[in-house]
Amino acid sequence: MGSMSGFVLILLGLLGGAGLGVAFRQYWFEKRTESLQEQAKNIINEARKEAETIKKEAILQAKDSLFQMKAEFERESKENRKEFQALEKRILQKEENLDKKSEALDKREATIGKREKLILQQEKEIGEKEKELQSLLENQRKKLEELSGISTQEAKEMLIKALENEARHDAALLVKRIETEAREIADRKGKNIIALAIQRYAGDYVAEKTVSVVNLPNEEMKGRIIGREGRNIRAIEASTGVDLIIDDTPEAVILSGFNPVRREVARISLERLISDGRIHPARIEEIVEKVNAEIETTIREAGEQAAFDVGVHGIHPELIKLLGKLKYRTSYAQNVLQHSREVAFLCGVMASELGLNEKQAKRAGLLHDIGKATDHEIEGPHATIGADLARKYGESQAIIHAIAAHHEDVPAEDILAILVQAADALSGARPGARKELLETYVKRLEGLEKIAASFPGISKAYAIQAGRELRIIVESGSVGDAEVVLLSKDIAKKIESEMTYPGQIKVTVIRETRAVEYAK
Known part of the structure; x- marks a missing residue:
């Protein structure tokens, strides 16, 4: 029991202590709650004060912004009002201008309408007058036709x-x-x-011609040349390819052949036979064979010498040979090799003055008449033949063209061809360089005068200076001063198209007016 009571007491003590603790805790909680409530009230009061402050500041800022916005709006409104007033003023001015223009247009329309009516009336009157004028013109035309005939x-x-x-x-x-x-x-x-x-280049000129007549010491030599039953003359003709003409010409035998080299071989052979005195077929063949070999050597040497004199190198041996043959070829009694040499020199001089290739110009001038070495064997113009030969033996295209164009068989396409033409004309047209038969000469002069006389208004025509100038006198009443130029050109063109001549011909047309009166 005692232990039980002690336990109860302890339990009661514990329960009393627990009650006191609860009471204390409740008291502390209430105090704490009051303190927190007081703090919360203070915080709320401060927050309210701050909120009021912020609200007042916000209201002030809002009012300030509103005032500024209102001022800006009023300023912009004022500016817009001014702009609207200016635009309105401009619009009013434009309306006034438009009204004025409209009034002016109305007036113009009225004026134009009046003018249109006036113009229509005038057109009507003009049409009537034109009809009258056409009628009058027709009558006048008929009268003029009747009067003039x-x-x-x-x-x-x-x-x-x-x-x-x-x-x-x-x-x-x-x-x-x-x-x-x-x-x-x-x-x-x-x-x-x-x-x-x-x-x-001042070359001496001596007119040459191929010798076709062999002089004989006596008339008896003709019989020895003919031989028994003509065997000697047949042997000479067969060996040389040249015809021997033995006629009544005293102490002379004529050699006839188209090949100048063969004719030269025949001449030399015949002269040697006459000098030797032994004339028979075997001897003739022997002499002709020797002379042929000598002529071949002479031809080659002449070609090489011409190339050396001109200063042209690298020419094909066959062209050298053909060049040497020109030694026995003449044109209007002018030696063709000498002519080619001079053309080469002239081409070289003119090319050097013009700044062109002097060597090339000399080469073209030297070879320009190479076709004449074979023109008796090949048909065609010697310029074309020469160009074909140059092409065959490896000459350049410029040289080939210059050869082909030097007589205008083909149009000249470069300055080299024109240089060769000029040098060829200079060499052939120089006085004394060439000559021709009297009959041909007279016919050429007559042909020149006849061509001139074929044009209207020609009074007189004279071929002067050996046919190198045609002087024409025209009738002053038929041909004017300005027409003289055209007349000279027409005559020159007709001469070029209808005649063949060396060099160039100068056409001079003279017009004069004479007034004659006699004092009595």
Whole structure:
């Protein structure tokens, strides 16, 4: 029991202590709660104060912003109002201007309407007057046709002819002026170059011709040349390919053959046979064979010497041989080899003055007549034959073209061909360089004068200076000063197309007016 009571007491003590602890805790919690509530009230009060402050500040800021916005709006409104007023003013001015323009347009329309009516009336009157004018013109035309005796078509043709003559006159004046200017420049430069070329090459000229007559010591020699039953003359003709003509010509035998080399072989052989005195077929063949070998050597040496004199190297041996053959070829009694040598020198001088290839120009000049070495064997112009030979033996295209074009068988395409043409004309046209038979010469002069006389308005025509100038006197009443230029050109073109001649021919047309009166 005692232990039980002690336990109860302990239990009661524990329960009393627990009650006190609970009471204390409740008291502390209430105090704490009051403190927290007081803090919360303070925080709430402070928050309210801050909120009021922030609210006031926000209201002030809002009012300030609103005031600024209102001021800005008023300022913009004021500016817009000014702009609207200015635009309104401009619009009012434009409306006034448009009203004025509209009034002006109305007035113009009214004026134009009046003018249109007036113009229509005038057009109507003009149409009536045109009809009257056409009628009057028709009557006048008929009267003019009756009085003049010519129709309207004839009058038109006369007018067209007059206009054509006037146009030809103006064209002739223009051509004369342009030609004079061009001739002054070209003549000055051309004469300087040609004169310098001629001065630097002053070759002696002796007119040559192939010897076709062999002189005999006596008439008895003719019989020995003929031989028994003509065996000697047949042997000579068979060996040389040349015909021997033995006629009544005293102490002479004529050699006839188209090949100049064969004719030279026959001449030398016959002269040696006559000098030797032993004339029989075996001896003839022996002499001809020796002379052929000598001539071949002479031909080669002549070609090599010509190339050496000119300063041209690297020519094919066959062309050298053909060049040497030109030694026995003549043209209008001018030795062709000498002519080729001179053309080469002239080409070289003119090329050096013009800044061109001097060696090439000399080569073209030396070979330009190479076709004449075989023109008796091949058909065709010697310029074409020469070009084919040059092409065959490896000459350049420029040389081939210069050879082919030096007589204008083909058009000249470069300055080298023109140089060869000029040098060829210079060499052949120099006085004393060439000569021709009297009959051919006379026919050429007559042909020149006949061509000149075929043109209208020609009074007299004279071929002078050995046919190198044609001087023409025209009728002053038929040919005007300006037409003289065209007339000289037409005559020159006709001469070029109808005649063959060496060098060039100068056509001079003279017009003069004479007034003659006698004092009595």
